[in-house]
Amino acid sequence: MSFPTQDEGVTPFEEQAAKWCCLLAEDALDLSEQREFDAWICADPRHEEAFEKMVLVWQGADAIAEMPGFLSLRAQALTAMEEGQPDWHEPMPKRFVYMGAGFAAAVMLLAVLTGLVFIGNQSEIYTTGIGERRVVSLEDGSKLSLDAASSVEVTYSRERRALSIERGRAKFDVASDPLRPFIVTAGDKTVVAIGTAFSVELLPQQIRVFLYEGHVAVLDEAEATDLADASKLLADGSLSDRVFMPGQELILSTKARTATIAPGDVERSLSWEGGRLSFIDEPLSLAIERVNRTSDTPIVLGDAAAGRLIINGEFDAGDTAAFVSGVASLYPVRVSADEKKIVISSAKLKLPEK
Template sequence: MERERDQPDLPDDPRDAALAWFVRLESGDADAADRRAFHAWLAQDPAHRREYDRLAGLWGDLDRVPDPRRAQRAAPTRRRFLAGAAVGGAAACAAALGGAVVLTGWPGDLTTGIGERRTVTLDDGSVLTLDADSALSVAFTAGERRVRLTGGRAHFVTAPDPGRPFVVTCAEGRIATADASFVVHRCLDSVVVAVESGTTSLTTGMEPPLPIAAGQSRSYGPEGPGPLLSQGVAVENAWRHGRLVFQGQPLDAVIADLNRYHPARIVLWDRPLAGLRFDGSVDISRPDAALNAILRTLPLRTLRPVPGLVIIRSV
């Protein structure tokens, strides 16, 4: 008969104790005695279950985080670009390094993996560069050149064609131009449009089109469009030069951007942390150093309970 196992020495803080149990149970080495001790710990205090459920919820919601017990059986989605670079030959290698790929008659979807950038020339001569962990689809017709950005960020240099506007749709917005160079960036529930050259028009909801000229930017979201700004273009283009620049953005938006480059999934343990603000510039070629640079300015620390997951919590 198996002997009952005493509960291990655990930290007094329920959050730290929950993390210790999480690591043990996710290790794949936990046995029946471990699980009985775990359930006994849960029953001791409602705070124990609350903190463990919070941590397990973070893990369960992150379908792109690799489960160590399944890592050898299936490649996780966040690593898909590695396989793509190996299989796709010279074109895929160029894409993974931010090189150009010419695709004529290309009507379908384009996606990038973590840390990958891809530049594509469309059959009308327009050039788009897709940022890391982003996705879009293209559908050209006789009367319109349409791109739908479903996530992430893209830079567009449109070929002039006055009779066939170039239209980018993203969330509830529609950006149209005849000839312009601009960035569209979707992060959480907000979208930013930043125009380098030419002029675009932004339509959201039932409002008349709002012009955005060279050197200007405008954001929009569920509450409608924000004010027109004579700044933001350099910030929104920094990723094309190997950096992410933040000007007082909330931490949840900062982490959402960094997650497109970091090999692990970064999450915030406590909801109030999302509202912390960060100012600074980080090197996206070194994503872990970038994360550390952000954390050095805030009273935060990281926990890495299992491979592929980084938890940010208050000190």
Template sequence: MQTSMTPLPNTIIEQAAAWHAHLQSGEVSDSEQAAFAQWHAADPAHAEAYTRMEALWANFEQVQADPAKKAVQAVLQPTAKRRSKLAVRTLALAAVVLATGWLSQTQPARVMMADYRTGIGEQRVITLADNSQLTLDTHSAVNISFNDRVRHVELLQGKLLVTVAKDKRRPFIVETLEGTARALGTQYQVTRHRKVTQVTVLESSVEACASKQSSCVTLHPGDATRIHDVRVEPVMVANVPQETAWTHFKLLADDMPLATLLKELQRYHRGHLYVDEAAISDVHVSGVFALDDTAHTLKVLADTTPVVMTQYTPWLTIIRPAK
């Protein structure tokens, strides 16, 4: 297995887990926030450990191991007083156990141990052994498996653009939990949303199939579809420039609901964007927005739309309709 991840000392993983648990408690003072910022900046390994912890817990709701899930939920239950140090240490220990492989077959842990992955706000271009290229979007993860019969890429989360090197002997397959996108020589994009996979074709053709049913459609340039585990939706026309603008760290919006734009921006933004979608449902935006400078994009949106954005910490921005 090829991997881009560097092993981290358990002490740093424990510190990251403890900080993550405390920051989620809602009881962080300004001095504690400053202490966290100092710890985060003190060592690149601290930042990497915290990024991995965020990625792990961002997907923790998918974990199916009930005993582990119940144990963590018990620790997270609010109490009348400040959460005890023992509770935080217990949560830290639970996170360390998860991160070091106890639940190695769960989706969050598999993401952490993927062959290739990107952090929040990061993109990466990977040249494979057959000279095919993968462009990974922010917060994405893949496993690679090539043999004499097939070239196989497993997309665990996020989005990728693949440019396939021609090889008539070996089909190129991108697989997710929902299904597969199979090609011989082409360029196409695969995006994994929650329980839905979208396939968009730029060149040649791709066969998209559901994982649990013999349901397939053939896509040609400019086509797209969405795959569910038991069905494939009818072919639709894709806005290819809009769909692939992310490869240049751009987001193209054409009368896009602001809430939809903020969801996409959240994938690139390290802090949490809290927004009441119903309250801003009538706000739409158009334009070209930067994904590699989310602070600037948020300022532009605050200046040009009828919303108020209040940053409480570097990790929390609340977005409300203007009164």
């Protein structure tokens, strides 16, 4: 593998690709920058080719580390970077100034030498039991918080960080590594994160995505098959309804192509991390799904009408008795229980006998 130097020259496309690599490695792009990057990629097939080459160089740490003269090359790259930067005594902007082809080559080389990108494939499944919560620090520095009775499979590769929610709910605090997208799949929906914090909940009838920080795009299975094509759609605004802002919740149906973006309550949405269950105008059927994650004795609906009752309130996770008592105090329902389950049914009026 060879690396460009100032004498050998760098094509304009390579210069632009190196610039984007530098910006992406420094910090996550904001929404306008992400759109600019996507538009640049889509503008010319040579852009994508040049960027892919830069990323391959970026990811070549293992190979370069074994080359003779490793330390001298690293020293040369550092010297080139220092000579290319403005006076270090001056305040530096958030985004450093791009200094041309020689500096681009030096930055690319230094990135390879210092191994900025995690290399290899790893797959692991993290689970919690009923009533259990868990926080996991992932290999790239991201944090995964699991709700009770939840399961997430994590697979890291050179190209992407892929996570799949098998059941339950998880919150993701994503470490910045824009050269490898952070992708979460739940059902047939894919959440692509842009340096952010968000949660995904998989329910029988819904997938709920709550955004706390940054930006995410939510794609259907077909759209997510080719992320390059998805990037084009995001760049031209075709998927603008899939990108939402912090403090909002996206509610997707698992049965139909319907989606609703609604304002959310951040504190209430995180109550499960503190061992509380909070409900705001939620149908009993949905509330029961969440309560059952925390209790060994499941609640079962006796009929569909009972499931449509609207629940408000906050309960201690695992205190099923308090939840059932609260429902019974608000609505005319019948409650029956045995050793295996608790059944809540709507109270039907008895017709007078003739």
